[in-house]
Amino acid sequence: xxxxxxxxxxxxxxxxxxxxxxxxxxxxxxxxxxxxxxxxxxxxxxxxxxxxxxxxxxxxxxxxxxxxxxxxxxxxxxxxxxxxxxxxxxxxxxxxxxxxxxxxxxxxxxxxxxxxxxxxxxxxxxxxxxxxxxxxxxxxxxxxxxxxxxxxxxxxxxxxxxxxxxxxxxxxxxxxxxxxxxxxxxxxxxxxxxxxxxxxxxxxxxxxxxxxxxxxxxxxxxxxxxxxxxxxxxxxxxxxxxxxxxxxxxxxxxxxxxxxxxxxxxxxxxxxxxxxxxxxxxxxxxxxxxxxxxxxxxxxxxxxxxxxxxxxxxxxxxxxxxxxxxxxxxxxxxxxxxxxxxxxxxxxxxxxxxxxxxxxxxxxxxxxxxxxxxxxxxxxxxxxxxxxxxxx
Ligand SMILES: C[S@@+](CC[C@H](N)C(=O)[O-])C[C@H]1O[C@@H](n2cnc3c(N)ncnc32)[C@H](O)[C@@H]1O
Numbered sequence: 001x002x003x004x005x006x007x008x009x010x011x012x013x014x015x016x017x018x019x020x021x022x023x024x025x026x027x028x029x030x031x032x033x034x035x036x037x038x039x040x041x042x043x044x045x046x047x048x049x050x051x052x053x054x055x056x057x058x059x060x061x062x063x064x065x066x067x068x069x070x071x072x073x074x075x076x077x078x079x080x081x082x083x084x085x086x087x088x089x090x091x092x093x094x095x096x097x098x099x100x101x102x103x104x105x106x107x108x109x110x111x112x113x114x115x116x117x118x119x120x121x122x123x124x125x126x127x128x129x130x131x132x133x134x135x136x137x138x139x140x141x142x143x144x145x146x147x148x149x150x151x152x153x154x155x156x157x158x159x160x161x162x163x164x165x166x167x168x169x170x171x172x173x174x175x176x177x178x179x180x181x182x183x184x185x186x187x188x189x190x191x192x193x194x195x196x197x198x199x200x201x202x203x204x205x206x207x208x209x210x211x212x213x214x215x216x217x218x219x220x221x222x223x224x225x226x227x228x229x230x231x232x233x234x235x236x237x238x239x240x241x242x243x244x245x246x247x248x249x250x251x252x253x254x255x256x257x258x259x260x261x262x263x264x265x266x267x268x269x270x271x272x273x274x275x276x277x278x279x280x281x282x283x284x285x286x287x288x289x290x291x292x293x294x295x296x297x298x299x300x301x302x303x304x305x306x307x308x309x310x311x312x313x314x315x316x317x318x319x320x321x322x323x324x325x326x327x328x329x330x331x332x333x334x335x336x337x338x339x340x341x342x343x344x345x346x347x348x349x350x351x352x353x354x355x356x357x358x359x360x361x362x363x364x365x366x367x368x369x370x371x372x373x374x375x376x377x378x379x380x381x382x383x384x385x386x387x388x389x390x391x392x
Contacts, residue, residue: 001046004085004092007072009035009042010053011093014068017054021064021298028058028295055294059130062106062113064298069093073102108297115305116287119338120368121375128377129336133291135166137183138191141221142250144182151177159363160191162221181248186214189334189364189374189381193281194218196362196386197330201226203276208232208319213242213253215281220251230271232257234264264318276327278319282312284333284340288383291376309339316348320355320391328358329389331371334382341385342369354392362386 001009013035017028026034032054036047057071060078065071073096076082088095107113107126116126137155139146139162146162152175155164165188166172177183194215199205201223207216210231220229231253233239239258246253257267265272285308286296312333319329331348333340346369349355357370364381365374371387 001042001050002089002091003049004087004089006046006049007053007082007085008091008093009039009046009050010057011068011072013050013054014057014065014071016068017058017295018064018067018071018298021295024299027293027299028054057103058294058298060105061103062297063104063109065103070101070103073100074105077102077105109300111302112287112297112300115337115339119336119341121336125375125377128375129287129290129383130294131291131376132168133187133376133382134168134380135170135172136186136188136191137164137166137172138162138186138218138221139164140182140184140217140249142225143180144177149177149182151175151183158188160188160195163188163191179248181250184214184217184249186218187382189379189384190215191218192362192364192374192381193330193332193384193386194222196360196388197277197279197328198361199223199227199277204228204230204271204274205277205279206230206232206271206275206319206322207279207281208315208322209279209281209283210242210256211235211238211281213239213245215279216242216253217245217249217251219279220246220253221249225250225252228254230255230257230275232259232264232268234259234261265321268318268322271322273322273324275322275324278322278327278329279332280315280319280329281332282315282340282344284308284312284335285337286334287340288334288336288375288385291382305337305339309344312340312344313347313351316344317351320348320352320389323391325354325391327391329355329391330386331389332384332386334384336373336375336383336385338369341371341373341387345370345387345389348389355389356392358388358390360386360388 016031020026086093086096210216216231364379365372374384
C-alpha cells in the first residue's frame with residue numbers, strides 16, 4: 001500500500017469505528033481485524049501502519065469525531081508529514097479543501113472531561129490517561145520465582161513482589177513461559193490490589209466479579225493454594241476461561257459460580273455470612289484503562305455511567321451479605337472517576353450499619369475519599385480506585 005492508501009484505509013476504518021461507538025456496535029479491534037480479512041493485499045507492515053494511524057486518531061480526538069476524515073485531519077494537524085498524503089491519488093484521500101475542519105482534539109467528550117475535572121483529574125493527570133501503557137507481568141509463584149525465572153527479554157523489576165515490566169507490544173503470549181503458566185499478564189496496580197488484601201491461609205475468599213480470573217489466580221498464587229477460593233461472575237464466556245487458565249497456572253479454585261443477573265443471591269446462598277474476604281472488582285467505565293482502550297471514552301455516555309454506578313452499588317450490597325462478622329470487603333474499579341470510587345463507598349457506608357473503611361497497606365496511590373486512587377501519571381499504572389471495608 002502507498003502511504004496515501006494507508007491514510008485512506010485509516011479513514012475508512014475510523015468511519016466504521018465511529019459508527020460502532022455511536023451505535024454501541026463492534027469495538028475497534030474487531031473492526032480492524034474484519035477490515036483486513038477482506039484486504040489480503042495489505043501486508044503486515046501496512047496493517048501495523050494503518051492500525052497505528054487509527055489509534056493515533058482515537059487517542060487525539062476527545063469528542064467522537066464527525067467522521068474518519070476529520071479525525072485523520074486532526075492527526076495531520078499534529079504530524080505535518082501526513083498533510084501531503086491527502087493528495088487525491090487513486091487510493092489516497094482527497095485533497096484537503098479550503099476551510100475543511102479537523103475534529104476536536106481533547107481528552108474526552110465535554111461532559112466526561114467535566115467529570116474528570118470534578119474528580120481532580122486535570123492537566124498532566126488527564127493527558128496521561130491516554131499515554132502508552134507498558135506491559136506488566138506477574139511471575140506465577142506457584143510455578144516459578146522472579147529471581148530464578150529466565151525469560152527471552154529482561155524486564156524492569158517493579159515494586160510489587162512478583163511484577164516485571166516490558167515495553168508495550170512485547171509478544172509475551174508467544175513465550176513458552178507464558179504458555180506453560182509461569183507468567184501472567186497483569187497490570188502492576190492489579191497485582192498490588194491483591195497484595196493489599198492481606199489474605200491469609202485457610203480463609204474463604206470470594207472473588208465476586210472474577211471475570212476470567214486475573215485476580216483470583218493472583219490470590220491463589222499468593223497463598224500457595226492454601227485458601228478456599230470461590231470465583232463468581234455473570235458472564236459465562238469470561239468465567240469459562242478461568243478453568244483452563246487455572247489449570248495452566250497450577251491454581252486451585254474451589255468453586256466457580258455462574259450468577260444469574262438480578263438473582264445472584266440464589267447461587268451465593270451457601271456463602272452468605274461465611275466469607276472471610278470478598279473482592280469486588282466491579283464492572284466500571286474503565287476510565288483508568290484508556291491507555292489500552294482509548295475508544296472507551298467514545299463509547300461511554302451519561303446513561304451508561306449511571307447504569308454502571310447502580311450496578312456497583314448492587315454488587316457491593318451483594319458482597320456485603322457474604323462477609324462474616326470481622327471479615328473484609330475490598331472494592332476496586334479501574335476508574336479514576338469519583339462516581340465510581342469514593343462516591344460508591346460513601347453511599348455504601350450510609351446504607352450499611354456496622355461497616356467502616358480501613359486503611360490499605362498499599363505503597364502506591366493517593367488517598368481519595370475512604371480509599372486510594374492510583375493513576376497513570378502518579379503511579380505509572382492503570383487508573384484504579386480501591387477501598388477496604390471491615391464488618392464489625
Ligand atoms: C472488571 S471486570 C472483572 C475483571 C477480573 N476480576 C480480572 O481481574 O480479570 C468486572 C466483571 O464483573 C462482572 N459482573 C457484571 N455484573 C455482575 C454481577 N451482577 N455479579 C457479578 N459479576 C458481575 C462482569 O461480567 C465482569 O467480568
